[in-house]
Amino acid sequence: MTQDNSKPTKFNDIDGLTNSFISEIKDNIRQVIRDKLPQYLQSENASARGELSFDTEDNSNLFEAIFNQVLYSTVSSIVSDNDLDKNLKSEYHNIINNKIKSSNKTQQGSLFKSQPFEAIAAAALMASSMNCQIKKEVTWQANKDGVAHSLHKTKDYPKNYIEHYITTPGDITLLPWKEAQQIIEKFGFTSAKLHLIFAAYTMQQEKPWESLFTIDGSDLIEKIGWDKRTDLPKHEKLLEIAKTAFALDCLLVKTVWVEGRSKKGRINASTPIGRMWNITIVPYGQVNLSGKIEKPDEVKLVIQPGTWTKYFLNRAGAESREALYQFSYLAQEVLKIDPYHDELALRLAIFLTLDSRFPLDRDCTVQELLEIALPTTTIDKARSDCRRAYDLKQRWDVAITLLLKLGWQITFDEKTYPSWLRPNSKEKNPRGYLNKFMNALLNVKPPALILGSTAPKLETKAKRLKPKAKDKASQSIKLTSSQIREARIAKDWSQAKLAGFLGVSQKLVSMIELGQHPINPQLGEKIQTLLDI
Numbered sequence: 001m002t003q004d005n006s007k008p009t010k011f012n013d014i015d016g017l018t019n020s021f022i023s024e025i026k027d028n029i030r031q032v033i034r035d036k037l038p039q040y041l042q043s044e045n046a047s048a049r050g051e052l053s054f055d056t057e058d059n060s061n062l063f064e065a066i067f068n069q070v071l072y073s074t075v076s077s078i079v080s081d082n083d084l085d086k087n088l089k090s091e092y093h094n095i096i097n098n099k100i101k102s103s104n105k106t107q108q109g110s111l112f113k114s115q116p117f118e119a120i121a122a123a124a125l126m127a128s129s130m131n132c133q134i135k136k137e138v139t140w141q142a143n144k145d146g147v148a149h150s151l152h153k154t155k156d157y158p159k160n161y162i163e164h165y166i167t168t169p170g171d172i173t174l175l176p177w178k179e180a181q182q183i184i185e186k187f188g189f190t191s192a193k194l195h196l197i198f199a200a201y202t203m204q205q206e207k208p209w210e211s212l213f214t215i216d217g218s219d220l221i222e223k224i225g226w227d228k229r230t231d232l233p234k235h236e237k238l239l240e241i242a243k244t245a246f247a248l249d250c251l252l253v254k255t256v257w258v259e260g261r262s263k264k265g266r267i268n269a270s271t272p273i274g275r276m277w278n279i280t281i282v283p284y285g286q287v288n289l290s291g292k293i294e295k296p297d298e299v300k301l302v303i304q305p306g307t308w309t310k311y312f313l314n315r316a317g318a319e320s321r322e323a324l325y326q327f328s329y330l331a332q333e334v335l336k337i338d339p340y341h342d343e344l345a346l347r348l349a350i351f352l353t354l355d356s357r358f359p360l361d362r363d364c365t366v367q368e369l370l371e372i373a374l375p376t377t378t379i380d381k382a383r384s385d386c387r388r389a390y391d392l393k394q395r396w397d398v399a400i401t402l403l404l405k406l407g408w409q410i411t412f413d414e415k416t417y418p419s420w421l422r423p424n425s426k427e428k429n430p431r432g433y434l435n436k437f438m439n440a441l442l443n444v445k446p447p448a449l450i451l452g453s454t455a456p457k458l459e460t461k462a463k464r465l466k467p468k469a470k471d472k473a474s475q476s477i478k479l480t481s482s483q484i485r486e487a488r489i490a491k492d493w494s495q496a497k498l499a500g501f502l503g504v505s506q507k508l509v510s511m512i513e514l515g516q517h518p519i520n521p522q523l524g525e526k527i528q529t530l531l532d533i
Contacts, residue, residue, distance in 0.1 A: 063182040067246050070169055070281065110219060111200050112332040114491045116447070119501055120199040120353070121208075121305075122328030123312035125253050127354040128152040128162040129276055130195060132251065133187035134347060138375045140184055141177075148180030157258070165252040165273070172252065172273065186247035189339035192350055193224045194244055196330055198277055198303055203327060206496060206506060208309035217241045217299035225336045235285075235295040242281045242299045249279035253308055259324060269311040269324050278304040315505055328353055331447045333406045345399035347373035349408075352444060363413055366396065367438040382434065389434045397423035407447035416441045479524050479533065481515040487531035488513075501530055 111118050120126075131139050132150050143149040150164040166180035167173055175183070197220065205211035217238045221227055226237050254273040260266040285297035305313075310323065317323025330353055337346040351372045370379055370392075382392040401423045404410055412422055417440035420427040488498050495509045502509070502523065511517035519527070527533070 063186060063243075063247075066168060067243055070246065111197065111223065114493065116332045117329045118200040118332075119203045119327050120196060120330045121202050121309065121313045121326070122199070122354050123308070123324065123326045124152075124154070124160075124257070125162050125255055125271075125276075125308055125312065126195075126199060127351070129164060129251060129253060130192055130350060130354055132164050132184075133192045133195065134189060134350070135375055136184055136187050138377070140180075146176050147174045148177050148184065160257045161255070162257070163254045163273075165254075167250050167252050167275070169246075169249060172275075174252075175250075183247050183250045186244060189343075189346060190224065190240070191244045191248055193335050194220065194241075194248060195276075196335065196350070196353070197223055198248075198305070200330055201303070202305045202309060202313065204494075204496060205305070206315075208305040208313055209307055212302060212304050215301045215303065217296075217301065220301075223335055225338065235297075238283075238296050238299045242283065242296075242301075245279050245281055245301050248277050249275065249281075251276045253306065255308070255311075257311075265321075267321060267324060271308045271311045274307045276306050276308070278306065315499075319505070329446065331407075333447065337402070337406075342399065342402050344373060344395045345402040348399055348444075349403065349446070353446060363411075363441040363443045365438065366440050366442070369444070370396070370438075393429070393434075393437060403444070409443075409445040409447075411443040413441035413443075479519055479527065481513050483533055484527055484531065485513040487533050491531060493531075498527075498530065502526055 128150075131152065139150045139152075140148055141150075148166045152162040152164075154160045166175045166183050168175065197215070201213050201215065202208045205213065218234075220241050221234075221237050226232075229237070232240070252273055253271065253276050255269065255271045257269045257271070258266055259269060280302040282300040282302060283293045283296040283298070284300070285293045285295060287293055310317070312324045312326055314323035315325050318325035331349075334346070334349045334353060337349060339346050348369060352369075355372055367379070378392070382389040400410060404423075416436075419425060421429075421433065421437055421440060488495070495513070496506045499506045499509045504523070508517060512519060
């Protein structure tokens, strides 16, 4: 029998559906970029850029041009010209829904379903990539080759560094500064929130670097609080989500990273250059006569975490001391903070969630926290201008008040942070208060980690495995396998999710639930706490 190579029948075989579907879309996109990007980059003026016929009103806008063409290529990968000729345009959303939803391998449960926090990937490159987005004005510059470049070094390990670049969909082509700026401009608090959500879904994958998962744009709208916005219709919100995800797909990372001071205990987590996220944007809705979807009913994001997860989020690799397994916890309320009214609060919440320089058991100065959240130029200007100093203090007080309201635990040091200096104080600040304010000590804990009864202790460094001592610690405690299984199911958690919170493998959780592995007291306490037994 002759094989029918037409696009509608190409995806009839459900087995391996997602991989073939995504592969064809990516191949089409690569071809578009190979054919048309050089025309843009080689052009010297706006009229020359007109050769890039991406059907946009302003062809000089590289971001909009490529974004629109990518969406068009996606539609073309799924619906053939024959389909359009046969007037099957209105059925496009059914075709695409079937192609994605038929594969259970890519489906993800919603976040924050049974608790107000989720484990998220929190490697150093998560913090550096966040810097690239919400401190973009000071983190990006053109390198000696004229390529957009962001470099991050660590104080503790000077030889370790992280680099970020900007590329386009398809093959990895490092974009020159001028063109990259259009994509960098799309970074901001919306991309930062999507970045955190992707990191949370990534934690649910056993081997993230080999996994795909899908997220509905509608779900993202609700997660980041856009469902309350009345200034945009839903299709415009979906398109904005799609454009933001498109920008994140263009973010590259490369690391030179070795953890551990002794040669014997070192873990080399250096990663080759690659994408932070491989994202395929799939719109569906009414297709017009030109084969385009102008007002999508839904936008699905098909996401594959980048290769970096094999080095920084590898549970099995951490157990064999060949990789790192670094994660943190994201409180649901962080995603709801409005950046337009509470920008500093959101900045602080994001960086305290990701930044391992601030362990939860030590106090930090106000200046240390401001420096991770704001460009240093902002702080310098406050030191030299009394009005700006006042404005910065007001912003800080508003941010701290909101975090307290959202359930963060903030403890002010009695000696260095007196009551007259704290938020909501009605006392007038004395002359020279700014130095006192900058050096004031406080301790800030996210709501997910305030109580031991809420979440296990945060692990931000490589998992340190110690030899198992043959003592009382190895004796099982009075927790039955059926108790654990029933409590886990009652919370609607998978074995993988419980394993992620415990910092163990899914196989170990399975063996415990089958009664095939003893439970030591430390692990037993964590299980009782997490599952409310």
